[in-house]
Amino acid sequence: MALPISPLAPKTHAVPPAIAGVRFATAEAGIRYKGRTDVLLAVFDPGTTVAGVLTRSLCPSAAIDWCRANLPGGTARALVVNSGNANAFTGLKGKQSVELTAQIAARAVGCAPSEIFLASTGVIGEPLDATKFDGVLEGLAGTLVAEPWIDPARAIMTTDTFPKLAEATVEIDGVAISIAGIAKGSGMIAPDMATMLSFVFTDAPIAAPVLQALVARHNQTSFNAITVDSDTSTSDTLLAFATGKAAIAPIDSLSDPRAETFGDALKTVLFDLAMQVVRDGEGASKFVTVTVTGAQSDDSAAKIARAIADSPLVKTAIAGEDANWGRVVMAVGKAGQPADRDRLTIAFGDIVVARNGERAPDYSEDAASAYMKGDELTLKVDIGLGDGKATLYTCDLTHGYIDINGSYRS
Amino acid sequence: MALPISPLAPKTHAVPPAIAGVRFATAEAGIRYKGRTDVLLAVFDPGTTVAGVLTRSLCPSAAIDWCRANLPGGTARALVVNSGNANAFTGLKGKQSVELTAQIAARAVGCAPSEIFLASTGVIGEPLDATKFDGVLEGLAGTLVAEPWIDPARAIMTTDTFPKLAEATVEIDGVAISIAGIAKGSGMIAPDMATMLSFVFTDAPIAAPVLQALVARHNQTSFNAITVDSDTSTSDTLLAFATGKAAIAPIDSLSDPRAETFGDALKTVLFDLAMQVVRDGEGASKFVTVTVTGAQSDDSAAKIARAIADSPLVKTAIAGEDANWGRVVMAVGKAGQPADRDRLTIAFGDIVVARNGERAPDYSEDAASAYMKGDELTLKVDIGLGDGKATLYTCDLTHGYIDINGSYRS
Numbered sequence: 038m039a040l041p042i043s044p045l046a047p048k049t050h051a052v053p054p055a056i057a058g059v060r061f062a063t064a065e066a067g068i069r070y071k072g073r074t075d076v077l078l079a080v081f082d083p084g085t086t087v088a089g090v091l092t093r094s095l096c097p098s099a100a101i102d103w104c105r106a107n108l109p110g111g112t113a114r115a116l117v118v119n120s121g122n123a124n125a126f127t128g129l130k131g132k133q134s135v136e137l138t139a140q141i142a143a144r145a146v147g148c149a150p151s152e153i154f155l156a157s158t159g160v161i162g163e164p165l166d167a168t169k170f171d172g173v174l175e176g177l178a179g180t181l182v183a184e185p186w187i188d189p190a191r192a193i194m195t196t197d198t199f200p201k202l203a204e205a206t207v208e209i210d211g212v213a214i215s216i217a218g219i220a221k222g223s224g225m226i227a228p229d230m231a232t233m234l235s236f237v238f239t240d241a242p243i244a245a246p247v248l249q250a251l252v253a254r255h256n257q258t259s260f261n262a263i264t265v266d267s268d269t270s271t272s273d274t275l276l277a278f279a280t281g282k283a284a285i286a287p288i289d290s291l292s293d294p295r296a297e298t299f300g301d302a303l304k305t306v307l308f309d310l311a312m313q314v315v316r317d318g319e320g321a322s323k324f325v326t327v328t329v330t331g332a333q334s335d336d337s338a339a340k341i342a343r344a345i346a347d348s349p350l351v352k353t354a355i356a357g358e359d360a361n362w363g364r365v366v367m368a369v370g371k372a373g374q375p376a377d378r379d380r381l382t383i384a385f386g387d388i389v390v391a392r393n394g395e396r397a398p399d400y401s402e403d404a405a406s407a408y409m410k411g412d413e414l415t416l417k418v419d420i421g422l423g424d425g426k427a428t429l430y431t432c433d434l435t436h437g438y439i440d441i442n443g444s445y446r447s
Numbered sequence: 448m449a450l451p452i453s454p455l456a457p458k459t460h461a462v463p464p465a466i467a468g469v470r471f472a473t474a475e476a477g478i479r480y481k482g483r484t485d486v487l488l489a490v491f492d493p494g495t496t497v498a499g500v501l502t503r504s505l506c507p508s509a510a511i512d513w514c515r516a517n518l519p520g521g522t523a524r525a526l527v528v529n530s531g532n533a534n535a536f537t538g539l540k541g542k543q544s545v546e547l548t549a550q551i552a553a554r555a556v557g558c559a560p561s562e563i564f565l566a567s568t569g570v571i572g573e574p575l576d577a578t579k580f581d582g583v584l585e586g587l588a589g590t591l592v593a594e595p596w597i598d599p600a601r602a603i604m605t606t607d608t609f610p611k612l613a614e615a616t617v618e619i620d621g622v623a624i625s626i627a628g629i630a631k632g633s634g635m636i637a638p639d640m641a642t643m644l645s646f647v648f649t650d651a652p653i654a655a656p657v658l659q660a661l662v663a664r665h666n667q668t669s670f671n672a673i674t675v676d677s678d679t680s681t682s683d684t685l686l687a688f689a690t691g692k693a694a695i696a697p698i699d700s701l702s703d704p705r706a707e708t709f710g711d712a713l714k715t716v717l718f719d720l721a722m723q724v725v726r727d728g729e730g731a732s733k734f735v736t737v738t739v740t741g742a743q744s745d746d747s748a749a750k751i752a753r754a755i756a757d758s759p760l761v762k763t764a765i766a767g768e769d770a771n772w773g774r775v776v777m778a779v780g781k782a783g784q785p786a787d788r789d790r791l792t793i794a795f796g797d798i799v800v801a802r803n804g805e806r807a808p809d810y811s812e813d814a815a816s817a818y819m820k821g822d823e824l825t826l827k828v829d830i831g832l833g834d835g836k837a838t839l840y841t842c843d844l845t846h847g848y849i850d851i852n853g854s855y856r857s
Contacts, residue, residue: 093783095780123773126791126804129805131805162771349848359853378507381506394538395541395574396537442759
């Protein structure tokens with residue numbers, strides 16, 4: 038199924054720089070797709086640290102199990118990603134497939150299997166024949182390059198309609214530190230770690246525990262702040278690799294102020310990638326920022342924002358360009374969080390549609406209708422109870438979502 | 448918008464008998480719809496008891512507030528229902544509208560306003576002009592009849608494509624006790640009290656606390672066991688009225704074995720109505736029973752079943768007639784309940800598609816595909832951990848849902 042490029046796609050894509058100590062290659066292994074790359078091998082110089090956040094699904098994929106087991110080691114020599122088959126819910130075969138893939142990659146790269154990180158995305162429940170990687174990975178190991186990043190970004194796509202790239206450069210101790218990131222994901226994007234796959238690479242010399250803390254922190258306001266359809270993938274993976282090639286003293290502690298500086302740059306990249314995932318939400322025609330303020334706590338605000346952003350009725354109203362605040366009230370009411378109907382204020386953009394629990398006296402349906410025709414919308418809800426606030430990013434629910442997901446396997 | 452009748456609609460509708468002590472009339476008040484009835488007045492003889500279950504939304508409609516305040520009184524003389532406007536999120540105006548409606552009805556019927564029960568369904572956020580009821584309710588009070596029940600069933604419809612009726616008769620102490628029920632609802636059908644409106648009428652002499660206990664109990668396995676779109680209405684209302692006209696001794700205690708007998712008949716009516724609501728799920732093309740067994744507890748099983756039944760990816764796969772068990776695994780994984788991927792067994796109907804965490808060796812895609820073409824499907828998941836079980840009823844997610852909800856207000 039060839040999908041048209043999302044109308045919300047960025048007009049141009051980032052062109053991240055080469056990252057010293059990272060080289061990669063892609064191949065057509067024919068796992069599921071024909072005529073496109075579907076395998077990525079990224080190889081890291083010795084000394085590369087790794088950190089990551091993985092799905093909270095209690096039925097994770099075999100690759101997730103593998104990464105969870107090896108992340109505590111803190112070092113990585115290679116990343117192997119395939120698209121087309123998620124190797125999830127494949128039982129013992131899945132575990133064997135992951136082990137075999139790691140062995141093949143370790144042999145090709147010359148390292149221990151535990152330093153190989155793996156991710157798979159695509160259909161769930163189909164065994165992944167790892168012998169397909171035999172020969173392929175060795176071949177890739179002989180053709181490694183440092184750019185362009187669009188190649189790995191393309192190789193990891195499934196129902197994505199555009200490749201997702203981001204970059205940031207930050208000066209630390211007078212040295213330019215680079216971060217390159219790629220991501221894929223457009224459906225099954227949901228609570229608690231909301232992407233299928235994202236990989237970030239930097240030349241910063243940063244200890245694995247520090248990297249882990251920064252990735253976890255900034256994941257909260259990026260990938261954990263988006264939702265397309267409320268469905269949580271079995272394969273959600275965010276991994277960050279730091280080669281340490283930049284000529285600055287190692288960042289070994291979170292209390293080192295340089296960790297904060299680096300973290301800000303990392304945050305930029307993660308946020309950029311997460312927004313691209315929403316912009317490629319399956320069938321999306323509107324990009325929607327949901328801001329909740331005045332809740333009893335930030336956590337309460339986040340739960341209310343998620344109830345709004347996940348509501349099929351709110352999402353279909355937005356698709357229909359209908360400023361239907363009644364459905365927003367419904368979603369606030371179902372969130373199970375402290376709320377007082379008669380204190381709610383609801384605005385679409387700067388147009389306050391409801392205040393103190395009823396339609397705003399100065400509300401103009403025409404102005405609201407005109408606003409709803411835009412493809413970048415902000416929905417603001419003030420609960421009127423406290424200082425808690427949260428922002429979530431989502432998209433509308435359209436016929437396109439049904440088209441894509443009513444026929445994915447066939 | 449004229450909607451075609453749901454393909455899942457029952458071929459015939461029930462024709463409940465007249466209930467002694469209950470009379471009703473309907474009218475075209477022009478609240479929103481033209482050329483159809485939109486107001487129901489049901490009047491009960493003195494001595495009628497009432498019980499009910501109301502939405503758990505924290506932003507309930509004004510009518511919900513009214514019913515919640517008056518249910519403890521335990522007696523009812525009339526029910527007024529309007530469709531087209533939910534009188535929800537209408538602030539002080541909503542409260543005044545409810546009070547005025549109750550006053551008008553009380554005057555027409557000759558009782559205290561606190562014995563009037565109210566329900567409104569339709570658009571949220573639009574003030575409801577209660578003066579429209581002036582004259583109308585007096586007029587209705589002069590034209591009361593005891594049947595046919597299809598008239599009130601029609602008057603309370605909104606996006607429903609067919610009227611919903613159910614009946615049961617049970618013999619107690621040699622006397623035939625009758626129950627008549629009506630319901631409306633097709634979207635915003637979700638967790639924790641999943642219907643818009645349902646009203647049940649009986650001639651049984653049953654004390655309000657006993658009726659309350661039975662309604663609450665059997666609501667659990669009927670309206671609380673269905674979901675269309677995971678959205679919880681601000682107006683969900685289930686009310687039961689018992690006129691006491693049947694010539695048997697009053698049922699004053701739950702320990703009276705006749706309470707159980709009556710409860711079973713009540714359960715039949717509530718379950719029948721709840722299934723009709725699912726069958727009229729907005730855009731529904733498949734009726735789906737989700738059964739979860741082997742969970743750690745019944746509550747855990749119910750949460751897993753709900754995660755499956757609410758998942759847009761599972762629902763779109765079913766719409767696409769795709770036995771996509773991978774998405775079922777995903778939904779089990781996101782439910783946050785104890786589960787072990789490698790113990791899961793998943794079946795569509797009698798076709799076991801996955802066992803022990805992977806595709807069943809004897810699985811036939813052809814057989815599964817043929818099964819999925821049916822319009823009544825059962826999805827069975829065994830968690831393999833304990834004895835907990837639950838059954839939920841839902842429908843698929845189709846283009847029809849987007850059509851209906853992308854343009855509801857306009």
